[in-house]
Amino acid sequence: MEINNSQITVMSVRIDNSEGVVTAYLQGELDHHAAKGIREEIDESLERLRPSTLILDFKNVTFMDSSGIGLVMGRYRTMQLLNGKLVVKNASLHIKKVMRLAGLDRLAEFE
Secondary structure: OEEOOEEOOOOEEEEEEEOOEEEEEEEEEEOHHHHHHHHHHHHHHHHHHOOOEEEEEEEEEEEEOHHHHHHHHHHHHHHHHOOOEEEEEOOOHHHHHHHHHOOHHHOOEEO
C-alpha cells in the first residue's frame, strides 16, 4: 500500500500449533497500530487451542516500541491462566535488551 509515496509496513503473524505448543511468528513492525490485531489473533488461538507453551518468534520483527512489551506481558498473563509458559525466541540484540530492561526476562524464557 502506498500513501504519499512512502511505503507502509504492516505487521503480520503466522500461528502454528504442534503437540500443545503454539508458535506465533511475528513479522514486520510491532507498534501501536499493529499490536491490537496481533494480540487478538494470538489470543483467539490460545483460547481455542489451550497450549502448554506459547512461543513468540521475533526473528522477522524489524521494529518494536512499547506496544511490543505490552504484547509480551499480556500473553504472559494469558499463559499463566492456562498454567502454561511463554518463550521469546529469535529476538534481535536490541529487542532483547529492551525486553530485559522492562523485566520481561523474569516472565518469559528467552531462546
